[in-house]
Amino acid sequence: MTGKHAPSTAAEARQAKRDRQPxxxxxxxxxxxxxxxxxxxxxxxxxxxxxxxxLPAGPAAAGAVQIQASMGGFTPGAMSVKAGSTVSVELVSTDSSFHSDGGGWHEMAIDELGIDWKVGPESSKVFQLTAPTTPGTYTWYCGICCGGRANPSMQGKLTVTA
Ligand SMILES: [Cu+2]
CATH class of the missing domain: 1.20.5 (Single alpha-helices involved in coiled-coils or other helix-helix interfaces)
Structure with missing residues (x-):
């Protein structure tokens, strides 16, 4: 009396053995x-x-003042322009998108002048800065990374000269 599942031929026996192997x-x-x-x-x-x-940020765009931003701050951290003049500013982020704080994005903002420029990771963008007609000094900041505006290392100084 052969049960239905018992191997009845040599071939079936081999197959059954294979089935049991992991x-x-x-x-x-x-x-x-x-x-x-x-x-x-x-x-x-x-x-x-x-x-x-x-990676160095590379040369500035033609005719532009280059400002590099990273988690370490702005380089240079100051610039001056003549009152009433318009200058091109190339804002560069040297940080990669792998930075957890801001994802490599940085900002250059001057509230009094209505400036709020942003640049993505490892890229650059040229903006036009039209200086006010009266001399003075302004603080720019990045509000995206490292505690934002309150962080003194993420600030810079714009001087508008006569
Ligand atoms: Cu920043």
């Missing part, structure tokens, strides 16, 4: 692919942080 499970393969992806993401993030420190 297969390299697709779940296990997925897991190693996932680990690989995580490692790749971490490597890219680390490279991004290093590159931020290594």
């Amino acid at each position: 297969l390299p499970s697709p779940r296990r393969q997925l897991r190693s692919i996932a680990y690989g992806l995580v490692a790749a993401v971490i490597a890219v993030a680390a490279l991004g942080l290093v590159a931020t420190r290594l």
Whole structure:
């Protein structure tokens, strides 16, 4: 009396043996692919942080005053313009998008002059600054990163000369 599930031929016996062996499970393969992806993401993030420190911002756009912004502050931290003149200002963010505080975005804002310029990670943008007709000094700031406006290292000084 042979039961329905008992192997009755040699071929069936081999098949039954194969069925009992653990297969390299697709779940296990997925897991190693996932680990690989995580490692790749971490490597890219680390490279991004290093590159931020290594890459110079490059020459200023033609005829523009270049101001670089990073988590460390503005470089240069001061500029002066003649009253009533218009100058091009190239705002550069040297930070990568991997910065958790602001994602590499920086701002150059002067409330009194209605200026609020923003620049994304590792990029630059040229803005036109029209100086007021009367001399004076103004503070610009970045409100995006590092405690924002209250942080003295994320500030700069604009001097409007006669
Ligand atoms: Cu900033």
